[in-house]
Amino acid sequence: MTGSAAPLDGVRVVELGVGLATPLAARMLGDLGADVIKVETLEGDRTRSVAPFYRAAEDDERSALFEYLNYNKRGVSLDPGADRGVLDELLSTAQVLLIGDDFAQLATWGLDVGELRAAHPDLVIETLTPYGITGPKAAWKATDLTMQAASGLLSFGGNAERYPLKRGLRQSTFEAGLTAAYVAEAALLGAREHGGTVIDISIVECIASELVLTIPEYAFTGAVSTRRPTVIDPLSGDPLPAGPGYVSAQITILTPISNLADFIGDQRLAEPQYATPEARATHAAEVAEIFREALADVQPRDFFEGASERGILAGFVQTADQLLECPHLNAREVFRTMPGTLNGRPWRMPAVTASLSRTGVTIRRAAPLLGEHTSELVPDVGSRTEAGAR
């Protein structure tokens, strides 16, 4: 990439964010060059206390997850009761305001989006809360699990003989954070001609917007999706044991099973009783056994690379450790070095999502300490509270 001005250079974003999704969305705007100011209460974003902690300096430990979600920002801490006027002044210098992940954030800061819009007609105001800020469930409490449940996703996750199973870790964060980032950009583009907007995002609906097959299956044919049966075609992408781990393979019209039989060196797989997905589901145990025998001593990565080189749709289950060492990701410079040390060593996190030919992503600054830039940005308040807390 060649040096061109960052896309959001000159755009100021104020973030009233606690949790994960809103901070991620704000950081992604910061990655594009926006001047992001994270405004926290005197207690600070709760993510600051999430372990493990990295070492920024002697006697200075900070949450690694908070760092990942909050670099490229400056930080101000305010007392919502006493400093409301200061917040309004700050907003009058901003083009975007992000509020979330909790519905209670509006009450904490005494904000009414209608009044905000009237006071700042050119501002892009985006809220990001579990159910949205209007409607009978707006104030409902939520976690990643309950949001995956309300979104419809959970109803077909897991095994038919067991119970609904969520996606691992905290996926609602990313579904909502990525959505909030792009929608804010669209609103900014529109604001040049059409003025500000209020965008009330529901995290539950972000997940539900994935159901582009499940929703029409019901609405167009009456078919109700459910958890996967125990006996399915083993060659439809689900993890299969191989050596010390798991691999996956997917047979399609363009990648016939004979290619896979050749590759694993067991022609039984090419026999006609395994030719169709239905037939393989019927003979699932036999297909799995052929695989188990053929791949007993195989490294999952070797299977994946060898099969892929032959044009077979293949995968292998990777851990975080493997991803960090992945030669492909490293060739694409996906990971960037983070500040300080973690467990005594430098540490890296993913920083590049899509590669733009003329616009790079830079990590310009570490996540702010609580109130680190209060004096710089709002001097009146800064003289009252000084930076310091983790």
Next chain:
Amino acid sequence: MSREAAGADVPGPLAGLKVVDLSTVFAAPYMCSLLSDLGAEVIKVEPPSKLDQTRGGALAPALGNEGGGDGWNWSGSFHSLNRGKRSLVLDLKQETGRSVLRRLIDTADLVVENFTPRVLRGWGMTHADLVTTNPRLIMLSNTGYGATGPWSGFKAQGTSLESTMGLVEYSGYPGDKPRKVGQSYPDFLAAWTGLYAILAALEERHRSGQGQWIDLGMYQLGPVVIPEALIAAQAGSEQPSRRGNAEDDTLLSDVFACQGVEAWVAVAIEDDAARGQVVELVREHLSGDDPDLDELARALGQWTSSRSPEDAAQALQSHGVAAAAVAEVRDMLLDPQMQHRHFFDWVDIKGVTRPIPGTPYVWTGSTAVTSRARGPLFGEDNDVVLRSVGLTDEEIETLRRDAVVVDTPLNIAPPRSKDLDALVRAGVYREIATDVDEVLAQARPRADEG
């Protein structure tokens, strides 16, 4: 009945943006429809003799499960993923077809494609080629592994990528094997990330006047969604294990069976206050006042077993406990929250009105963001689009005569109806609901509500 959806006449924030969509299946087509929701004009260019997999086949639920005829026009997934677009059917294997496409791209702001990289190189239509006549052009290429790196030549689909991307390792029942959860998560991560990159390129173009190329490899989105695991790996702390529905930051979280068939409620007890509330609620099933979490979970399960999921969730929420019914699509359609927010968009398909998943936000301002229209019929806009790039009626007639432009798929049998009962027996579907029309009638907003 009209092609346009209600409210489509109010311009969106991206009004004036012209998009040429050469992509198929999920990720990239969805990107383009979400741009259409935002007001962009999107032209989907389709080949004459190969249908988008969402027009027919396993990924294409046809209206009323009807096969035959022009079944490629009535798939619900196609209308969800291609809403608001126009369709031009053009044979790009012929040089004449490619020259029409070049004319179209010369008038466009953005091209989105997910071909195997060698295809556009072979046609001399890479971004570097196209900017020689349209320097403002932005182009997004969506591939499995991106354009560089040792795996860039590998084939990929969402399903095969998912394991390799990392999240599968951290999804599953306690002590059990890794599991893929959901349909094709990488596709949606790619759709949202792609939009983030496209809009960044548009912002940048405002300053520089120049377009740029976006290399979107889905695989590299894997690490982005597992930061906790990446941090744990480098901190030398314990890796997050597969542990069902147990969450960080909660004392207890799981799903509990309720009264009814496949009726479940998800509950998360986040702190001692919530724990105390649940103890109060389920007291009749407890032997003492201070149950451990295992006993509390067992009692909660007894309590939920005589309630509907929604009643259980309401009761828990009214005591300040995070809970939600495990919703199926029917429940979502009838959910007062989603109804209040008009989450579903409604489009007219072949004489009836059907819901598709809408935008996950309520947008208030002088612009509107909404599904602008149903998806296009195969080749529905051939004439309109061809005229828009200056072709005369005679030239268009010649293109049709040479089968460069066609109005019905060439050498493709109409999609067959699915054997839904067999799919129920195979466990793909739980049942085929017979009351869908009643549910939709109840769910659909009345005209006066917009």
